[in-house]
Amino acid sequence: MKEKKIIITGGLGFLGYSIFKKLINENYVLVIDNLSSNIIEKKFVTNNKNGTFCELNITNNSMIEIIEQYNPDILIHCAAQTNVIESMKNPIKTKNINIEGTRNILESVKNLENCYFIFISSGGAIYGEPKYLPVDENHEKNPISNYGISKLKGELLTKNILSQSKINYSIIRPSNIYGPGQKTENVIPKFIKLMKMKQEVRIFGDGSSSRDYIYIDDLVEIILKLCEKKIGCTINASSNQETKIIEIFNFLKKQLNYNLQPTFLDDRKGEIFNISLDNTNLIKILNFNKFTALKKGLIKTINS
Ligand SMILES: NC(=O)c1ccc[n+]([C@@H]2O[C@H](COP(=O)([O-])OP(=O)(O)OC[C@H]3O[C@@H](n4cnc5c(N)ncnc54)[C@H](O)[C@@H]3O)[C@@H](O)[C@H]2O)c1
Known part of the structure; x- marks a missing residue:
């Protein structure tokens, strides 16, 4: 992928910055982040001639103007309050960022001419206690944390708002991500x-207690494949181990x-x-099968 204009929200976070590093040499990337839980310094974005940084809360009304002005080919929405325990202590904050912030972005994206949108959901949080393993995409959704509820609501908003527009989108549900550069609260x-x-x-x-882990570089490669193919899908992203x-x-x-x-x-x-997530659709749709x-x-x- 070359010469594309890409916005990454939460682009100073673990996943967002890992995607940024892969894209920045051959594309133009605008990172939007409010520095709330990032571990990466913003200078790492702006040191690069193709990188632009905007310090902004995704709930802010000026998001609309900023997104319209940049007019991205692709927007990857990673910004979120990502801590499950914090979501139980502070549900309003989680709702504002993960639901209202996502709505704010979608309201901007829906008016763009030709943008591909990726919503990073959470396979570990939206299904709740599994009725069977591995959990496939059609498993019932019974999130047991405010974080899980907010990610599920983000998915519903993505579908509702963008299905009424010309925007092509996909929803990706990663399992537990790990790898270099992650915050030590994980x-x-x-x-x-x-x-x-x-x-x-x-x-x-x-x-x-068990989880299904996916290595950061594998997930980044999956997201880049989605950006190349611009497939509209809702898929688990996991190693199913x-x-x-x-x-x-x-x-x-x-x-x-x-x-x-x-x-x-x-x-x-x-x-x-x-929990473990069924990755059959990931393998079939994206032809990705080389998990670390x-x-x-x-x-x-x-x-x-
Ligand atoms: N880490 C995991 O295991 C995992 C698993 C499944 C899904 N996810 C999802 O992947 C995405 C990225 O997660 P991560 O692990 O990189 O998290 P992270 O906390 O490292 O990164 C999130 C980034 O978003 C920014 N941010 C938070 N609130 C913001 C706001 N209101 N406005 C602007 N920026 C804001 C933070 O400053 C941070 O840089 C999230 O949407 C998360 O829900 C993560």
Whole structure:
């Protein structure tokens, strides 16, 4: 993909900035981010001649003008309040950013002439406690956290607002993303940091809770394929490899020569117990099937 004008909301975050790095050499990218939870400094965007940075909350009314002026070929909407526990403590903030912010962006995008829109949803949060595994895209949606509710509402808004326009769009539901550059509030970087410092690691539950992890570079490649093909679809993006949290702990422990036992705490409200996502549609529609093995991805993350 070359010479395209692309907007990435939340472009200083883990996923947004990873996409930015892949696109910036051959395209023009406007990053919109309010610096609320980013780990990347904005200078990394503006140091690049094709990169522009706009410090703005996605709920702000001037979004419409900014998006219309830039007139993007593609808009990838990553900005969100992404913390499940924070969403239970502060539902209004989560609703404002994830629902009203998304609505604000969609109201701007719907008037564009020729833009492809990607909404980053959450496969781990919108389905709720699975009725069966792996969870496919048609599984019922019963989110148990305010974060999950807000992402599901974002999907519905995308469909409702854009189906009445000429805009082609896709909705992507990633499983747990991990890899270099992630905030240490997320489980894998948190374990790595604490183990490197020889500090106590706490696990919520008894360690048997499972997730399905996708390596950041795999997800970025999937998103770039969507941008190239401009396919309109709603798909899970996962490796479909269910892994218990204690397995991650034990693997990292060995790699990092960590000798302490974990402390087990009560489960947290809003977190589901086990989930893995069916990736049949991802493989079929995008012809993507070269997932980074978890152990390899964890080693790359440790060494980053
Ligand atoms: N990390 C995961 O495991 C995961 C899994 C599934 C889906 N997702 C989704 O992927 C997307 C990216 O997640 P991430 O892990 O990169 O999160 P992140 O927290 O690293 O990045 C989010 C970015 O959005 C920005 N932001 C937050 N609120 C904003 C606002 N009101 N206005 C403008 N910018 C704002 C933050 O400053 C940050 O730079 C999110 O939509 C998230 O829901 C993440």
